[in-house]
Amino acid sequence: MAKMTLEDLRKLRDERKKDLNRRDVEGKNVQIIVGMGTCGIAAGAKSTFDAILAAVDEFHLDKDVVIRQTGCMGLCYVEPTVEVAMPGMPATIYGKVDAAVAREIVQKHVVEKTLVENHIFDRPAADIIQK
Amino acid sequence: MHASVCDFVLDVVQNSVEAGARLVELDLFEEGGRISVRVADDGRGMTGEERARALDPFRSDGGKHPGRRVGLGLPFLEQAVRAADGEFDLESRKGRGTTLRFSFPADHLDTPPTGDVPGLFRSALAFEGGYEMRIRRRREARPGEPGTEYEVIRSELREAAGDLSGATALILAGRYLESLEGSGDGPRE
Structure with a gap:
């Protein structure tokens, strides 16, 4: 495998843009936020992040999804945590999100617009919300 | 406790970004x-102090989360380094910045695995904010x-791949970084 150059990367981006412009994908403006504080990283948030990205790619959602990393959301006891915000669904925080659950979230929540049971937790812990 | 050296590094970089850094330099040798x-x-x-x-x-100074007093990131790292007979040095000047250096002997039983280097770099480059980052590997x-x-x-990668919060840019940046590292399924020769 050859090393890519930044120019190769630009070309890939342009090709993908053309490809994506031909598709009409539902569920625009999807935001997925992964807690990447010490607690999240220790619990495997990096694998969760990778799995979300892989699933977004698999379901051809990449044009419409923003994936952010944030610090601790205060739910250290159920890390890794993932928040999903998108039109037509309640903003939801999922906890204990391993790679398998991450894929399930992309498939069920983002594509099928169904909540993923047994992993829903409350808003960020009350003691860390900025007043 | 973190599972790999890359996990420790990602935690430290996240600290730098949260500390309002405009420039973050990361060397991984x-x-x-x-x-x-x-x-x-x-x-x-x-x-x-x-x-x-x-x-x-x-x-903890409670700066991130008022009311919470436990901060485990750097203590975890120092403990892991000491356990593996490695070296740890943290220099900081108020208002000027922080430099952390640490190393593990590669063959020590307690040295964590290196981990996913391209994935570390992708995440380190993709935190929110306008910071510049230079990675040397x-x-x-x-x-x-x-x-x-x-x-x-970072600025060059963003110019080529796009805003790194977008999934497309993250996917492409991941492939680019894997190709630099010599892993993954980048373009064939």
């Missing part, structure tokens, strides 16, 4: 029988595995 890391930022820095608190697992050749050496500048 595997050579001479050591895994060596340097993370330097020009963030808000720490006083001597704050530095001591940062290394105490049961004391070297890995010397090992039996059956060629070495690699490269540099990545």
Whole structure:
């Protein structure tokens, strides 16, 4: 495998843009936020992040999804945590999100617009919300 | 506790970004029988007292989360380094920034695995904010595995791949970084 150059990367981006412009994908403006504080990283948030990205790619959602990393959301006891915000669904925080659950979230929540049971937790812990 | 050296590094970089750094420098070298890391930022820095608190697992300044007093990131790292007979050095000046250097002997039983280097770089480059980041990577050749050496500048990568919060840019940046590292399914020769 050859090393890519930044120019190769630009070309890939342009090709993908053309490809994506031909598709009409539902569920625009999807935001997925992964807690990447010490607690999240220790619990495997990096694998969760990778799995979300892989699933977004698999379901051809990449044009419409923003994936952010944030610090601790205060739910250290159920890390890794993932928040999903998108039109037509309640903003939801999922906890204990391993790679398998991450894929399930992309498939069920983002594509099928169904909540993923047994992993829903409350808003960020009350003691860390900025007043 | 973190599972790999890359996990420790990602945690430290996240600290730098949260400390308001405009420039973060990350060196990750595997050579001479050591895994060596340097993370330097020009963030808000720490006083001597704050530095001591940062290394105490049961004391935190509560800056991130008022009401919480436990901060485990740097204490975890220092503990892991000491357990593996590695080296750990944390320099910081209030208002000027922080430089963390640490290294593990590659062959020590308690040295964590290196981990997913391209994935670390992708995440380190993709935190929110307008910070610049310069990554320098070297890995010397090992039996059956060629070495690699490269540099990545965040602003250049963003210009080529797009805003790194977008999934498309993240996917493409991941492939680019894997190709630099010599892993993954990048373009064939």
